[in-house]
Amino acid sequence: MVIPSHDEQEEKNYPQGTELLDSRIGRIDDLLKEKLERAFHKQTSKVRLHDIAKIACEHSPIDLAYAASHLPPNVRPVLYENLPNRDAKIKFLVNTDSDTRLTLFRHLDDLELKKIFNSIPLDEAVWIIEDMPERRFRWLMDQIDSKKAGRIRELKKHDRKSAGRLMTAEFFAFTMDMTIGEAAAYIRDNPRIDFAKGIFILNHAGELQGYVPTRNMMINPSHTPLRQVMRPVLHKVTAEATREEVIDIVERYRISSLPVVDIDNYLIGVISHEDVVEAMEGLADETIARMAGTNEKFTSHDPIIRRFLTRAPWLIVTLLAGLVNVGVMSSFQKHEGGILTFALFFVPLITGMSGNIGLQCSTVLVRIMAMGGLSIGSRREIIVKELMSGFFTGGLFGIGCGLIVYLLDMTTGGVLGSATPGAVAAIVSIGLIGGCFAGTILGVFSPLFFARIGVDPAISAGPIVTAFNDFLSMTIYFLIAWGVSTLFF
Secondary structure, eight states, rough: OOOOOOHHHHHHHHHOOTTSSSEEEEEHHHHHHHHHHHTTTTTSSHHHHHHHHHHHHSSHHHHHHHHTTSOOOHHHHHHHHHHSSHHHHHHHHHOHHHHHHHHHHHOOHHHHHHHHHHSSHHEEEEEEEGGGHHHHHHHHHHHHHHHHHHHHHHHTTTTTHHHHHBBBBBBBEEESSSSHHHHHHHHHHOOSSOOGGGGEEOOTOOOEEEEEEHEEEHHHHSSSBBHHHHOOOOOOOTTTTTTTHHHHHHHHHSSSEEEOTTTBEEEEEEEEEHHHHHHHHHHHHHHHHHHHHHOHHHHOTOHHHHHHHHHHHHHHHHHOOOOOHHHHHHHTTGOOOOOHHHHHHGHHHHHHHHHHHHHHHHHHHHHHHTOOOOHHHHHHHHHHHHHHHHHHHHHHHHHHHHHHHHHEEEEETTTOOOOOOOHHHHHHHHHHHHHHHHHHHHHHHHHHHHHHHOEEEOOOOOGHHHHHHHHHHHHHHHHHHHHHHHHHH
């Protein structure tokens, strides 16, 4: 019989909602947050520290690392100090958010920081070092093991979004003449190096020749030379390769570990699948933020003014575009009256439809570009298909909307107030088609334009292009409305 743990019993007290909104991980986060808040609001410090220490021992440091981001910054070091051992503290540091790490680095004394970085794996040390003040970083590099400090400095030189920053310099690499038994003995003597990152084979000059799957190490006799069980390396990158290139290769070929070489084919690092998953999460966060028109990274305790300052620059562009749109509408005041008066009622419909069609086109292209599917050979075909899809959709909805407006005007006895029902219907139909065509062209070519000038194409789905699309589609609509009205009157 399986007896549920205390945490699982408490989780049952939470109502079972929609799975997408109330996952098991989400319930754990909520439970931990509630526990920690109760502990930190105890009346006496003695009881409070006892409860916090109990929580720190009962729960995974990874779960605690996520829960810490919801706590006030001044109490996060208290949670860290009550973790049971140094390994738990390292996991906490690696998995928590940047704000919590920055708070802890300011709080930790020099001796504790030195012990942490002497024990932490090299790739994880480089990962969290970015949140440390530069002066403290230089001091720390002078205090820890000189060999490790040199490797950290070397990795830190690479761009943050490059393969050189994703890779680790701790891996297993042997010459072809070594046997499986000799390699296995070396691996046993170095348990701190992750065996899952792969076993790579070099020639006597140090050049990369191949790799040995873990299965081959287990099923072959210990006296077998590594050259007999190794396989060729089909995919590798240089340290200057971008994060996107690494993700594309690992995802397409399902590689568990990707070697990083220099121009002479010397193995200088290895990128594991775990590192790629973290890079994908970071890339997804940045892409979604840019598509929403913000580079915002905040926690629940950040002040409102900080959120405002992050979002305001993008919204100012939208505000200015809206004022330009007002100018466009006011320029048609001299033509007010008759049909053009009723054309104003359909401005939200025109801008909404054209904006959504353009957003669909740009989102599809951004996704294809992010997945590495927009090659030189396929670019023309993809662009033509997106343009035709947008044109067909805009044309179909334009004709359909025009028919609906015409039928409404006819069946209701001129509810739109027009003596010529076909005039308003024609304006709306042709104007919607023109606006959707403009949105399609903008949605297709704006990601390509931004990519050409070296800017993230995800911005093409943000407020800047959306505001420009509103201006363009509304201008085209009014020009069409003015042109059609001259035919009827």
